[in-house]
Amino acid sequence: MFKRSEQDKRPQVQIFVDGVAVAARQGDTVSAALLASGRDARRSTAVSGAPRLPYCMMGVCFDCLVTIDGVGNRQGCLVPVAEGMQIEIQKGKREIGR
Amino acid sequence: MSVAPKREDYDVVVIGAGPAGLAAAATSAEAGLSTLLLDENIGPGGQVFRAISSTPVTNRNQLGADYWIGADLVQSLRASSAEVIHRATVWSLDRNLDIAVSICGASAFVRAKRVILATGALERPFPIPGWTLPGVMTAGAAQTMLKSSALVPDGRTVIAGQGPLLWLLAAQILRLGGRIDRILDTTTRGNYFAALPHAFAFLSSPYFAKGLSMMREVKAKVQVVSGVTELAAFGDGQLANVSYVAGGKRETIPADLLLLHQGVVPNVNLAMAAGIEHRWDDLQLCWSPVLDGSGNSSVAGIAIAGDGAGIGGANAAIVRGRIAARAAVEALAPAAAAKLAPMATLRADLAKAERGRVFLDTLFRPAPQFRIPSGDTVVCRCEEVTAKDVLDSVAIGATGPNQLKAYRRTGMGPCQGRLCGLTVTELMAQARGKTPQEIGYYRLRAPVKPITLAELAAVPKSEDDVKAVVRG
Numbered sequence: 028m029f030k031r032s033e034q035d036k037r038p039q040v041q042i043f044v045d046g047v048a049v050a051a052r053q054g055d056t057v058s059a060a061l062l063a064s065g066r067d068a069r070r071s072t073a074v075s076g077a078p079r080l081p082y083c084m085m086g087v088c089f090d091c092l093v094t095i096d097g098v099g100n101r102q103g104c105l106v107p108v109a110e111g112m113q114i115e116i117q118k119g120k121r122e123i124g125r
Numbered sequence: 126m127s128v129a130p131k132r133e134d135y136d137v138v139v140i141g142a143g144p145a146g147l148a149a150a151a152t153s154a155e156a157g158l159s160t161l162l163l164d165e166n167i168g169p170g171g172q173v174f175r176a177i178s179s180t181p182v183t184n185r186n187q188l189g190a191d192y193w194i195g196a197d198l199v200q201s202l203r204a205s206s207a208e209v210i211h212r213a214t215v216w217s218l219d220r221n222l223d224i225a226v227s228i229c230g231a232s233a234f235v236r237a238k239r240v241i242l243a244t245g246a247l248e249r250p251f252p253i254p255g256w257t258l259p260g261v262m263t264a265g266a267a268q269t270m271l272k273s274s275a276l277v278p279d280g281r282t283v284i285a286g287q288g289p290l291l292w293l294l295a296a297q298i299l300r301l302g303g304r305i306d307r308i309l310d311t312t313t314r315g316n317y318f319a320a321l322p323h324a325f326a327f328l329s330s331p332y333f334a335k336g337l338s339m340m341r342e343v344k345a346k347v348q349v350v351s352g353v354t355e356l357a358a359f360g361d362g363q364l365a366n367v368s369y370v371a372g373g374k375r376e377t378i379p380a381d382l383l384l385l386h387q388g389v390v391p392n393v394n395l396a397m398a399a400g401i402e403h404r405w406d407d408l409q410l411c412w413s414p415v416l417d418g419s420g421n422s423s424v425a426g427i428a429i430a431g432d433g434a435g436i437g438g439a440n441a442a443i444v445r446g447r448i449a450a451r452a453a454v455e456a457l458a459p460a461a462a463a464k465l466a467p468m469a470t471l472r473a474d475l476a477k478a479e480r481g482r483v484f485l486d487t488l489f490r491p492a493p494q495f496r497i498p499s500g501d502t503v504v505c506r507c508e509e510v511t512a513k514d515v516l517d518s519v520a521i522g523a524t525g526p527n528q529l530k531a532y533r534r535t536g537m538g539p540c541q542g543r544l545c546g547l548t549v550t551e552l553m554a555q556a557r558g559k560t561p562q563e564i565g566y567y568r569l570r571a572p573v574k575p576i577t578l579a580e581l582a583a584v585p586k587s588e589d590d591v592k593a594v595v596r597g
Contacts, residue, residue, distance in 0.1 A: 028260065028382050032275035032301050035181040052274065054179050056167070059274045069259050069362070074509045078362045080259035082506070082544075084266035085172055086165055086574075087247045087392075089507060089539035090257075098230075100539070100575070104269075105212070107167050 029062050042112040044068070049114075057103035057114060058084060058091040073120040092117055099125045128210055129233045130226070135161045137453050138224055138237035139207075140215050140395065143171020144439045145431025146243030147198040148446030153241075154207035156454040156461040161235060162202070163213040163226055165574075167273075169199050171245050171431075172265060173439045176273035187300040188272065189293070191335075191439070198443065217571035218242075218399040222426050227576050232584050239426050239453040242396055243446060246389035246432035249411070249491065250548050251286065252498040254357040256385065257506055260364025264294045264386035277303025280381030283367045285309035285356055288388045288489045289336055295343040307378060308343070309369050310351040311387065313492045323484035330481030355494065358383050387491040391433045394541060397569040400424055405562040408486050409436055410496065411547060412566055418472070419452035420445055428452060436486075440478035447471055497551050504552065505545040507538020512552060519556045526550055526567045539575055542567045 037052040044066060051060035058081045061068035069078040070092060081091035084104045091103040096113050099121035103114075137153040139146045142164035150162040170177035174195025182188055202209065210228060217225035222237045248263045255261065264284060270276040277298050282305050284295055291308070298305055320327075327333055343349070355370035359377075368377040390411035393403060402423035403412040413435040420428040428449040431442035448471045454462045498504060498512040510533045515523075518532040526542075526549045529535050535549055536542030542549075546567055554564040 028278065028280050029270060029276040030279035030303075032182065032277060034183055035275040036183075037181050052181070054167075054176070054181070055274050059270050059276060062270065063274065063276055072509065074507075077257065077509065078259050079257060081262065082257075082266060083248065083263050084269040085247065087540060087543045092539070098577075105165060105167075 040108050040110050042108050044114045051108040055108050057106045060108050070117040130235050135159045135237050136457050137239045139241045141243035142169040143245045144442040145446035147202050148443045149241045149430055149450040150207040151201040151205045152447050152450035154205035160207040162207050162209045163215055164211050165214050170195050180272050181275040214574050216574050220424055241449045242429045243431045244392045244395050244433045247392045249388050249390045250544050251385040251387050252548050254502045257503050258358050258360050258364045261358050261383045264384045267384050268294045277301045278382050281306050282382045283307050283380045284384045286386040287312040291386045292339045296339045299346055305347045308347055308349045309353045311353045316488050320484050320488035327481035327484035332481050394569050394573045398571055398573045420449035437479055444475040444478050504548050505535040507540050508534040510535045515552050525564050536567045
C-alpha cells in the first residue's frame with residue numbers, strides 16, 4: 028500500500044510484530060511502521076470483529092489500536108518505535124490486565 | 126523517557142504545538158511569562174508542520190515553501206524560555222484552569238493563570254459506504270506518513286473529495302514518486318456560482334496563484350474526474366473497488382488505497398469539555414467556539430487560537446496564536462506587552478491571512494450526500510452504528526446526540542465522537558426538521574482522551590480526597 032522514498036536515510040530500528048522481526052526506521056510511529064512493513068496489520072474490532080487499519084494517523088480515530096509491550100489499546104499512530112519493541116495486532120476486545 | 130512539568134503553576138499553559146501553539150508559546154515566553162507548552166505528538170509542528178524537526182524528506186521543494194515556515198516558528202520557540210513537553214496528552218481542563226496531563230503513562234497536574242487552547246482541526250468525517258474498510262484512509266493520514274516517514278502510496282491509489290489539502294497532498298505524493306491512479310473531485314458544481322461574489326478577495330490572496338499552479342502540476346500527471354456526486358468503497362475485509370457517479374454515469378475501478386478528504390473542522394473535544402460555548406457555523410458546517418477579538422472564550426482565562434477557533438488555515442493560526450498570547454501578556458504583565466508587536470499590527474496581519482477564506486469555504490462546502498449518509502453506511506465507526514440505526518432511534522424517540530447514546534452508544538467509543546459527532550448532529554437535525562444548533566452536540570467530559578484505570582489510581586491523593594469518596 029505504501030513504499031519508502033529512497034531519500035529516507037534514517038537508521039533502522041528492529042521491532043517485533045506478533046513475534047516476527049520487522050525493520051522500521053527511527054522516527055516512525057508504530058502505525059507507520061506497520062503500514063510500511065507490507066504485513067497484514069489489520070486488527071479486528073471489539074464490537075463486530077470487523078477488520079480495520081489506521082484511518083486518520085493523527086490520534087483521532089482510534090482505528091490504529093494495538094498492543095505495545097504488553098499494554099493493550101495503545102494508539103499506534105502516537106507512539107514512536109523503539110528497538111526491540113513488541114507489537115501485537117489486537118483481535119477483538121482488549122484483554123483484562125493487558 | 127518521562128518528563129513531568131517542572132512547576133505546578135504557570136502564567137500561561139498552551140495546549141498544542143501546531144502553528145498557533147508554537148507562536149503563542151514563543152510570544153508569551155518572550156514577554157517573560159512562565160510558559161508551558163503541552164503537545165500530544167512526538168515533535169513540534171501539529172499537522173500542517175508535522176515532523177518539521179525530523180522529516181526524512183530532505184528535498185525542500187517536495188514539501189513546498191509553506192511547510193518550511195514551521196522551522197522558523199520552532200526556532201523562535203526554542204530560543205525562548207518556554208518549557209515544552211511532547212507526547213503529553215491533556216485529558217482534563219476545567220473552569221479553574223486546572224489541567225491534567227498524561228505523560229508516558231503517568232498523570233501530572235498543573236494550574237495556569239491563562240490557558241491558550243491550540244488543539245487545531247481534524248478532517249471532517251466522510252461517511253460513505255465502505256469508509257471503515259482497511260485501505261480507506263484520510264488524505265491527512267497519507268500526508269502525515271509522507272511528512273514524518275517519507276512513505277508514499279504504492280498500490281492502485283484513488284484520492285476523492287475536495288479542498289486545497291487534496292491538491293497539495295496529490296502534488297507532494299507525485300513529487301516523492303508515489304502513485305495516484307485517479308482523483309475524484311466532489312466539489313458541488315453549484316458552489317462555483319455561490320462562491321463567485323467572494324472571488325475578488327480570493328484572486329488577490331496568495332492562495333490563488335499557488336492553488337492554480339498545484340492543480341496544473343497534478344492534472345498534467347493524473348486523470349481527474351470532476352463533478353462526482355456519489356462515492357462508495359467496496360471489498361471483503363479489504364478495499365477492492367471504488368465506485369462513483371459523475372455526470373450521471375457510474376464507474377467502478379479497482380483500488381488498494383482510497384484517500385478521502387472534504388475539509389477540516391475544529392477539534393472541539395477539550396474546549397467543549399472545559400465548558401466553552403460553541404455555536405453551529407452554517408458556512409463551515411461545524412461547531413465553532415464563541416470568542417472575542419483576542420480569542421477569549423466564554424470561560425474566563427481560556428483563549429482559543431488556530432483552527433480550533435474556526436478554520437482559517439496555518440497563516441491565520443500563527444497570527445491568532447500571537448494575538449491570544451499578547452492578550453494574556455496584557456492581562457498578566459501589561460508592562461511587558463510593549464516588547465511585542467502592537468495589537469493593531471497583529472489584527473491587520475490576521476485580516477490579510479484570512480483573505481479569500483469565505484471564497485474557499487463557499488466553494489468547498491461539502492455536498493449533503495457526503496455529510497449525511499443513509500441506510501447501512503456506518504456513522505459511528507467505534508460502535509459500528511449505521512445511519513439507519515440512528516434514524517430508527519429517532520423514530521422511537523431519540524431527540525438529540527446525548528439521548529442517542531442511551532439508544533445506540535454513538536460517540537461512546539474510544540474516539541469520543543470525534544468521527545461521528547458532526548454526522549450525528551446533521552443526520553438527527555435533518556430527520557427531526559431542526560437546525561443543528563437546536564439539535565446540539567455530545568456533552569463532552571474529562572477524560573477527553575482515554576487513560577488507564579491504573580494511571581488514574583496512581584494519581585497522588587490527599588486524606589481529604591479519600592474522605593470525600595469513602596462512605597461511613
